[in-house]
Amino acid sequence: MADTTQMLKGILDGCLLSIIKDGEIYGYELAARLESYGFTSFSEGTIYPLLLRMQKEGLVSATLRKSTAGPKRKYYSLTEKGEGELVSFIKRWEQLSFSVNNVLDKRGM
Amino acid sequence: MADTTQMLKGILDGCLLSIIKDGEIYGYELAARLESYGFTSFSEGTIYPLLLRMQKEGLVSATLRKSTAGPKRKYYSLTEKGEGELVSFIKRWEQLSFSVNNVLDKRGM
DNA sequence: AAATATATCTTGCATTACAAGATAGTGATG
DNA sequence: CATCACTATCTTGTAATGCAAGATATATTT
Numbered sequence: 001m002a003d004t005t006q007m008l009k010g011i012l013d014g015c016l017l018s019i020i021k022d023g024e025i026y027g028y029e030l031a032a033r034l035e036s037y038g039f040t041s042f043s044e045g046t047i048y049p050l051l052l053r054m055q056k057e058g059l060v061s062a063t064l065r066k067s068t069a070g071p072k073r074k075y076y077s078l079t080e081k082g083e084g085e086l087v088s089f090i091k092r093w094e095q096l097s098f099s100v101n102n103v104l105d106k107r108g109m
Numbered sequence: 110m111a112d113t114t115q116m117l118k119g120i121l122d123g124c125l126l127s128i129i130k131d132g133e134i135y136g137y138e139l140a141a142r143l144e145s146y147g148f149t150s151f152s153e154g155t156i157y158p159l160l161l162r163m164q165k166e167g168l169v170s171a172t173l174r175k176s177t178a179g180p181k182r183k184y185y186s187l188t189e190k191g192e193g194e195l196v197s198f199i200k201r202w203e204q205l206s207f208s209v210n211n212v213l214d215k216r217g218m
Numbered sequence: 219a220a221a222t223a224t225a226t227c228t229t230g231c232a233t234t235a236c237a238a239g240a241t242a243g244t245g246a247t248g
Numbered sequence: 249c250a251t252c253a254c255t256a257t258c259t260t261g262t263a264a265t266g267c268a269a270g271a272t273a274t275a276t277t278t
Contacts, residue, residue, distance in 0.1 A: 004201050006264060009234050010115025011205075015212045022215065028256050038208035045236045048258060053234090070255035071243045090213060096116050097206050099147035103124045104199060106131065115233065118265050137225050154267045157227060162265090179224035180274045 004040070013050060014089035015039075017082055020060060026073040027051055051076060059085050113149065122159060123198030124148075126191055129169060135182040136160055160185060168194050 019025065019033055030051075031042050051074075054060045059082035064072045078086070128134065128142055139160075140151050160183075163169045168191035173181045187195070 004119075004205065005235055006119025007201060007205050009118040009265085010113075011209060012235075015209060018212050018215075026256080034212075037211040038204070043236060043238090044257070045238075045259090046234095048256095050235085052258080067243080067256070069244055071241090071257070073256065092113050092116060093209060093213070095147070096113065096120075097209075100120060100124060100202060100206075102146040103127050103143075104202070106127075114266055118234080121266075135225080152267055152269090153226070154228090154269075155265095157225095159266085161227080176225070176274080178275055180226070180272090182225065 017086040021078045024075040026075050126195040130187045133184040
């Protein structure tokens with residue numbers, strides 16, 4: 001207990017799904033996009049394994065495309081299953097943040 | 110990815126600190142209190158190890174007292190270090206929920 | 219005596235963020 | 249041409265933590 005990394009567990013995947021829903025995007029760009037939303041920078045050891053896991057679970061699909069400046073990019077899109085999971089995630093997030101804010105504000109007793 | 114348990118990591122301890130700050134309380138009652146704030150029920154395997162860990166870290170102090178209906182209760186109080194950690198947690202939580210809500214609402218690009 | 223409710227602890231497991239290192243393609247600089 | 253820097257992805261291993269399952273103990277009720 002001291003840094004933010006534990007708090008990201010089970011939350012980061014939902015955030016990725018939400019960004020991917022906006023349109024095809026590849027991992028390297030995703031990391032940058034997350035920062036623009038206020039997150040602190042992520043290492044590749046975080047993003048890539050997560051994307052592979054979600055692909056394996058059928059939440060996202062991927063296609064390789066040439067890059068103008070480097071090796072091939074792997075573009076991810078949301079599957080139907082991924083959309084369902086995103087909806088489910090949002091519910092869980094709203095439930096959680098409601099409860100935590102209750103505790104911190106000492107309401108709801 | 111499917112249940113809420115991963116999302117609690119690194120969040121539950123802050124919630125405990127916040128409740129303990131309101132006054133001495135013992136584990137069994139803490140679990141019930143959390144539910145009253147909107148959390149789903151916690152097993153003892155969650156609460157007690159967490160309290161022991163926080164005690165070991167010096168965030169809370171504990172005293173045993175007789176119970177009217179069962180074995181001795183272990184009442185926890187917040188230490189100064191615990192108060193500092195609570196403040197730090199709240200900052201991390203606000204930063205995180207800000208970022209997540211940004212992503213979900215697609216703002217801040 | 220037995221059952222029930224209260225109260226705490228221990229061991230082991232599953233999940234997941236992340237660091238560190240490897241690999242590879244492209245363009246610019248010297 | 250060689251070297252460097254930037255882009256881009258993957259793999260392996262580690263640390264942290266919520267939680268299930270089981271053990272233990274006390275007090276009241278049946």
